[in-house]
Amino acid sequence: MKIGEAAAASGVSERMIRHYEKIGLIAAAARRSSGYRDYDARDVETLRFIRRSRDLGFPIEEIGQLLSLWHDRGRASADVKALALSRAAELQRKAAELEQMRRALLDLAERCHGDDRPDCPILCGLEGLA
Amino acid sequence: MKIGEAAAASGVSERMIRHYEKIGLIAAAARRSSGYRDYDARDVETLRFIRRSRDLGFPIEEIGQLLSLWHDRGRASADVKALALSRAAELQRKAAELEQMRRALLDLAERCHGDDRPDCPILCGLEGLA
DNA sequence: TATGGTGCTTGACACCATGTCAAGGTCAAT
């Protein structure tokens, strides 16, 4: 299977497949005599695993750890759970941060009459004179 | 005022001050005969404005628009409010996305016993066999 | 078989915001 087909089958772009190979997240693909990369079903499975992990917000480094655990038949599920819970906590932290920014913005916007007049509490707030 | 003092006074790092100058977000600073950049209170105010905008999640491009509006004494507050509300909506969208990822992760983690045994619903979920 | 179109290769540049490091010049205080 050539890289284009592997990309279509896994949902990971050709660009990112080459990238993951370069940074060592996945092993270098087999090559045909022409130099084309050659993929099999197992490779596609791995790529799909990576894509799902990314979709769940795991950074590359942690995806590497997940892949190790995945390939390790004797791993303890506790190790995986710990990674997942720590990721979930991080996501919550980030979401809370965004929410806090949003609330601050809405507070400013609420005090802004939002018409043709030039005075604007939002800009004053950004100046630091809120 | 030299760049280090301006950085300390505004909360924007020296690195980013130079960066903002290079990308044209702020005007090129005055220079002493030595070549050192020279800042006054007004410059620091601008930097602080930028920092607060960044803290509220505005991307650089929108900060440029905010700066224009800020400097424009005749601006309509409605224009500022529109920017702020659109930013708030974007923040909410992003937060919701993170929250959705988190929930998916927690769903998987909940089904994982998290002990020494190797079978793990989280990894199965990442494989796509959830 | 020749040709064309599509797919593959590598490499480079871009984004956005920020950090760090290096080599060299300047300032201020001792």
Add this chain to the structure above:
DNA sequence: ATTGACCTTGACATGGTGTCAAGCACCATA
């Protein structure tokens, strides 16, 4: 005058992805 802190520019890195370019491989059809 020396020293140590500060400034200058430039380059490289991060993370995840896009795009573009030049050149080669593959396949089907004329």
